[in-house]
Amino acid sequence: MARIRRALADVPRAETPGEVPVERTYHRVHGDRSSAQTADLLAENLADYRAIVHRADTPSSPDTPSSLPALIARLLADRGATSVAVPPGLPASWLSAVPGAVRRVPDTAELTPHDLDAVSSVVTGCAVAIAETGTVVLDAGPDQGRRRITLVPDHHICVIRVTDQVVGSVPEALERLDPARPLTWISGPSATSDIELDRVEGVHGPRTLEVILTGPESAGQS
Amino acid sequence: MPAFPQAANASTRNTHLRANLRHATHTIRAKRATAVAELDDWSRLRAAGAAIKDRTLRHLDQYLEQLESAVTAAGGQIHWAADADEANRIVTELVRATGEREVVKVKSMATQEIGLNGALATAGITAYETDLAELIVQLGDDLPSHILVPAIHRNRGEIRDIFTEKMSQWGRPAPDGLTDAPADLAEAARLHLREKFLNAKVGISGANFMVAETGTLVVVESEGNGRMCLTLPETLISVVGIEKVVPTFQDLEVFLQLLPRSSTAERMNPYTSTWTGTTDADGPRAFHLVLLDNGRTDTLADTVGRQALRCIRCSACLNVCPVYERAGGHAYGSAYPGPIGAILTPQLRGTQSELDASLPYASSLCGACYEVCPVAIDIPEILVHLRERVVEGGPASVRGTRTVIKPAKGHAAERAAMRAARWALDHPRLLRTGQRLASRTRRFHPRRLPGPGRAWSDTRELPKVPEESFRDWWQRTRGGSGTGSGTEGRKDTT
Ligand code: SF4
Numbered sequence: 001m002a003r004i005r006r007a008l009a010d011v012p013r014a015e016t017p018g019e020v021p022v023e024r025t026y027h028r029v030h031g032d033r034s035s036a037q038t039a040d041l042l043a044e045n046l047a048d049y050r051a052i053v054h055r056a057d058t059p060s061s062p063d064t065p066s067s068l069p070a071l072i073a074r075l076l077a078d079r080g081a082t083s084v085a086v087p088p089g090l091p092a093s094w095l096s097a098v099p100g101a102v103r104r105v106p107d108t109a110e111l112t113p114h115d116l117d118a119v120s121s122v123v124t125g126c127a128v129a130i131a132e133t134g135t136v137v138l139d140a141g142p143d144q145g146r147r148r149i150t151l152v153p154d155h156h157i158c159v160i161r162v163t164d165q166v167v168g169s170v171p172e173a174l175e176r177l178d179p180a181r182p183l184t185w186i187s188g189p190s191a192t193s194d195i196e197l198d199r200v201e202g203v204h205g206p207r208t209l210e211v212i213l214t215g216p217e218s219a220g221q222s
Numbered sequence: 223m224p225a226f227p228q229a230a231n232a233s234t235r236n237t238h239l240r241a242n243l244r245h246a247t248h249t250i251r252a253k254r255a256t257a258v259a260e261l262d263d264w265s266r267l268r269a270a271g272a273a274i275k276d277r278t279l280r281h282l283d284q285y286l287e288q289l290e291s292a293v294t295a296a297g298g299q300i301h302w303a304a305d306a307d308e309a310n311r312i313v314t315e316l317v318r319a320t321g322e323r324e325v326v327k328v329k330s331m332a333t334q335e336i337g338l339n340g341a342l343a344t345a346g347i348t349a350y351e352t353d354l355a356e357l358i359v360q361l362g363d364d365l366p367s368h369i370l371v372p373a374i375h376r377n378r379g380e381i382r383d384i385f386t387e388k389m390s391q392w393g394r395p396a397p398d399g400l401t402d403a404p405a406d407l408a409e410a411a412r413l414h415l416r417e418k419f420l421n422a423k424v425g426i427s428g429a430n431f432m433v434a435e436t437g438t439l440v441v442v443e444s445e446g447n448g449r450m451c452l453t454l455p456e457t458l459i460s461v462v463g464i465e466k467v468v469p470t471f472q473d474l475e476v477f478l479q480l481l482p483r484s485s486t487a488e489r490m491n492p493y494t495s496t497w498t499g500t501t502d503a504d505g506p507r508a509f510h511l512v513l514l515d516n517g518r519t520d521t522l523a524d525t526v527g528r529q530a531l532r533c534i535r536c537s538a539c540l541n542v543c544p545v546y547e548r549a550g551g552h553a554y555g556s557a558y559p560g561p562i563g564a565i566l567t568p569q570l571r572g573t574q575s576e577l578d579a580s581l582p583y584a585s586s587l588c589g590a591c592y593e594v595c596p597v598a599i600d601i602p603e604i605l606v607h608l609r610e611r612v613v614e615g616g617p618a619s620v621r622g623t624r625t626v627i628k629p630a631k632g633h634a635a636e637r638a639a640m641r642a643a644r645w646a647l648d649h650p651r652l653l654r655t656g657q658r659l660a661s662r663t664r665r666f667h668p669r670r671l672p673g674p675g676r677a678w679s680d681t682r683e684l685p686k687v688p689e690e691s692f693r694d695w696w697q698r699t700r701g702g703s704g705t706g707s708g709t710e711g712r713k714d715t716t
Contacts, residue, residue: 001283001286001287003304003515003519003622004282004283004286004464004519004522005283006519006523006619006622006624007519007520007522007523007619007622008280008281008282008283008522008523009523010525011280011281015280015281016281017277017278017280017281017284017285017469020273020276020277020280020281021273022270022273022274022277023266023269023270023273024270025263025266025270026263026266026267026270026476027262027263030261030262030263045489049488049492109503113419113420113454114420117416117420130490132489133489133490134489134490135490140501140504146453146503146504146505147449147453147495147504147505148453148454148504148505151446151449151450151453170475170478170479170490171472171475174471174472174474174475174478175472179433179436179438179471179496179498180296180436180498181498181501182453182495182496182497182498182501182504182505183494183495183496183497184449184493184494184495185490185493185494185495186492186493187488187489187490187491187492187493188492189492190444190445190446190492190493191444191445191492192354192355192408192444192445193371193444193486194353194354194355194358194371194373195354195373195378195381195404195407195408196242196245196377196378196404197245197246197249197250197371197374198404200404200405200408202408202412203354203408203411203412203445203446203447204352204412204415204416204419204445204446204447204449204450205445205446205449205492205493206446
């Protein structure tokens with residue numbers, strides 16, 4: 001520390017950090033969008049990074065608002081999932097249409113990485129989603145569970161409530177997040193471009209990320 | 223380690239390496255330009271990014287103290303390392319204390335800078351690199367050549383051969399009949415590494431940012447190997463340069479916009495992880511943060527060179543540099559290649575060795591690196607400043623003590639410099655590209671160098687940058703037919 005102070009001999013002793021100007025004239029959000037347009041942009045940018053997007057947030061969506069449990073059941077069945085990791089606070093209704101034959105693996109402290117490696121899929125909510133970048137942020141809240149459950153299984157279904165969880169930009173997202181919680185920002189599935197810059201998905205994290213946008217009716221706090 | 227010109231001479235003769243590099247740098251820079259153009263407030267974000275880092279650096283002592291108490295309050299433990307040896311010793315002891323002999327690693331420039339893997343190996347501890355490119359480099363017993371894509375000098379056939387031959391020595395062998403399709407190679411790496419992740423008890427990482435206010439660390443990545451190493455092991459050790467601190471959590475809003483677009487040309491990288499100390503029942507139970515100096519305070523003491531510490535390691539400057547494109551990363555002889563390496567390495571290590579003395583000359587001063595840098599580091603200004611130090615000596619801080627440096631002995635440095643200059647002149651195409659970029663960035667060029675660089679430019683006329691290079695004029699006025707080789711670098715500047 002003394003070394004650092006010596007190195008800063010040119011900085012006047014009385015100077016405070018606040019006296020070094022930082023102009024925050026950049027935008028809080030890029031462009032003016034209605035909330036419907038923001039949801040559309042989110043869907044577009046998520047898809048651009050090859051997440052699979054399902055819209056259940058508007059009456060005209062192909063996946064209608066009332067169908068969230070049915071939709072989740074279908075997505076798991078399509079993947080042939082035999083087991084699903086379940087965060088402790090996931091709304092019970094979300095998995096209500098999933099057949100009993102699909103093993104529920106509750107997220108507990110005893111669950112080892114090896115146990116998780118044998119689990120097919122995971123279903124979670126999220127803390128916030130960012131439209132401009134196509135990003136879903138998890139903060140290990142009760143409907144998301146510990147960081148490892150969205151990492152080791154190969155298939156992640158993430159449900160976003162369009163009404164209150166979608167923001168436009170990175171600055172808007174940070175305002176809402178609690179730095180004390182561990183945060184995981186996810187923009188599309190795991191990917192690498194290390195071999196001749198060819199993009200390959202699913203090196204380590206889930207190979208498939210499916211995102212469901214829901215409206216208020218089915219978001220179901222139940 | 224040979225000085226830059228010798229090393230560059232060898233690597234420029236490797237046509238296959240040059241082709242790989244050219245493809246990579248041109249692809250990334252074109253994409254980057256598009257990603258940046260999407261944000262109409264880019265210049266304001268860039269100015270804010272530079273200003274936040276300047277604020278931090280001018281009050282680094284205060285922010286590091288704040289960081290230390292925030293990390294400690296959140297359940298982490300801080301260790302201070304003055305140099306590479308001390309950092310390696312601390313990490314080795316921390317690993318030993320866990321009783322483990324294997325660690326998994328997230329790609330990190332800081333641990334490469336201090337040669338951590340070698341130090342651990344000497345202590346009987348095996349470090350597994352888990353980033354795909356770093357894995358290729360490690361298995362191939364090779365050195366990284368790019369900040370972002372360290373194995374860019376290897377093509378798919380070579381990678382297949384490395385995996386087939388070497389994977390079995392490090393763990394799970396490559397599958398039989400492995401092809402050279404990138405998807406197959408990635409799958410082989412997934413299987414090989416998964417075994418390591420699931421059994422790992424100790425993880426080692428760097429960090430892209432540390433937040434003084436909250437004690438939060440940030441790692442930005444794509445593959446998910448970072449998440450594996452940061453969350454599955456019981457102990458996490460992060461080695462981070464002291465300059466990586468930012469004052470507030472809110473400041474991340476600037477850097478999380480600047481970094482992904484500048485480096486991988488994405489709106490956002492696939493994964494970003496943040497953690498603050500330890501969290502009950504989620505992630506490692508023990509967290510150690512090793513704060514690394516290793517020449518950073520010497521760099522901080524230099525009022526011209528200090529700005530190099532703003533660097534967020536995005537690698538944009540590599541991808542626009544005509545010298546890097548031809549010489550390749552290995553020629554720079556350190557963890558930091560390209561324009562940033564040419565100014566950071568001689569500041570961190572001093573300019574006494576022939577290699578370090580030659581690095582400030584590994585540039586055509588075309589200015590393209592300054593233009594793309596998301597935190598507006600004036601790389602040409604520092605290059606000239608360091609050339610002056612090499613040639614004429616002068617005051618500098620060495621290992622925390624202010625001294626006066628003599629010009630390098632027997633004019634070794636001047637010789638190295640002259641050879642570097644001759645090397646550039648021997649590569650006319652390189653010079654052309656440099657000039658072309660330069661004429662586009664002309665308004666940024668000083669007539670005469672300000673401050674301490676003046677003495678150098680007094681005696682060594684700065685090359686005048688013509689409004690348009692002759693060759694460009696010729697191409698424009700004669701329709702540019704049949705001169706394909708001169709058209710590179712056209713769509714790269716923004
Ligand atoms: S010097 Fe600037 S452009 Fe180069 S790696 Fe650092 S931040 Fe990026």
